[in-house]
Amino acid sequence: MTKDAEAASPSLGPLGRAPLSPAVEDYLKAIYALRSEQGAEGVVTTQALADSLRVAPASATNMAKKLASMGLAHHTPYRGLELSETGEKMALEVVRHHRIIETFLAEVLGLSWDKVHDEAERWEHVLSEEVEQLMMDKLGHPTRDPHGAPIPSREGTFPRDEGSLCLCEAKAGAYFIVVQVADEDGATLRHLESLGVRPGSRLFIERNEKVEGVIHLKSGVGDGRVLGHAPARGVWVRHEDHSNTP
Amino acid sequence: MTKDAEAASPSLGPLGRAPLSPAVEDYLKAIYALRSEQGAEGVVTTQALADSLRVAPASATNMAKKLASMGLAHHTPYRGLELSETGEKMALEVVRHHRIIETFLAEVLGLSWDKVHDEAERWEHVLSEEVEQLMMDKLGHPTRDPHGAPIPSREGTFPRDEGSLCLCEAKAGAYFIVVQVADEDGATLRHLESLGVRPGSRLFIERNEKVEGVIHLKSGVGDGRVLGHAPARGVWVRHEDHSNTP
């Protein structure tokens, strides 16, 4: 006889797990993103979660307990929380959805890169696995979204950007290639675009003094331009001659 | 001085109206559909609504009062409810979303016509007006969805199918063109497809006796086939020589 866990509830997903609510999915994604930002070290505090999701700290604590009870995260009271193995798997599934949708909106529908994030933020919760697959086929299985973020495989693996650093820390007098750009703020994206800063762009850093809070750079577009450290914090670059230049 | 109702809340939609919840949108759509089914006459009962949405009657009554309080419907207790002018406008907007999404899923992504409905049922609540427009552009502004249902214009107008009748009432010995097929039940759609019954199909009715509960018909596909009255109830046809045959 076979395990018939599938027959237990009529509303189980295609893989036997109950579908997660949009709120749960957003929390998982946020935990995953915050841990990544911190360089994969340590746990995520409820405070950081609350800030990230623009929610009261108490709400984050509530959800932390819920995630723990669902086996999606480990919660040490007053310390923080960390995704469980299945929690990370689910988080990556949401991230995958999000990035495939962003790419699809940009490539197939021509939606500008500063608008795809907000739309994907909602679509990610309603996309079936089958349509996800169809989107991927249509797109030719890209590995990065319009902001340069890697699209996790269905198994949850994706290339780490090893040698990348924040644009704010790029030393002057050298060329850098833009790897990835933070996608949450549309206004910043529109500004970066006007400066010619997008994934793949080649930048020459003319000047970058921390005290000035400003980076002087040259891209293909126009002549020298100036960018504040705040928006630069969302831009990751790598040294031009790190490996692949064909 | 001008009405500054817009400044009242930060979370108003692009047109000054607050966004409707998925539940409200589904109720509006159901009311609209039920009234259409009845031939545009009379009001919709809470019972019919409850059946249609698979919800307890009390839930439908609750929502009826809510819709009335929002000015989207008129509710006469113990009698039924009817969409207001703005309610109908909003209902048509949801229907437009739904049918554009269905068409997009079928045409652009190649999702089969028996699966597009369920997916669209969820997407319709998260689609922005801008992306709706981009989908329409990509599709070349079709007027019907994959099941033959007309796509309302942004203004809420669409062609009425005047001379159409239910396949169950098609008289034997004549040719009919399939106009539209009910899209809710995937299994029925798959069966109809195997019979060659889809919008635009030309059918010859060989025999149709009510007592038998069965229709004998011929389509382009295979030779004579038989269809029960139950699935036939979801198929609308028109006489072949009613106007346009090029």
Added chain:
DNA sequence: AATCAAGTTTAGCCTCAACTAAAAATGTTT
């Protein structure tokens, strides 16, 4: 060791959209 600020959790409340069970209205049949 005691105090204090910052961060976290608890307690209690709210809205939405569902539910069940009981009460009320309606329309039909005697």
Added chain:
DNA sequence: AAACATTTTTAGTTGAGGCTAAACTTGATT
């Protein structure tokens, strides 16, 4: 006119996911 079955509404509950205000931990500072 009265009784009855059906439909609809009311009343009270539930669960998810927010909120505020108060209480509690924690780690740093006196």
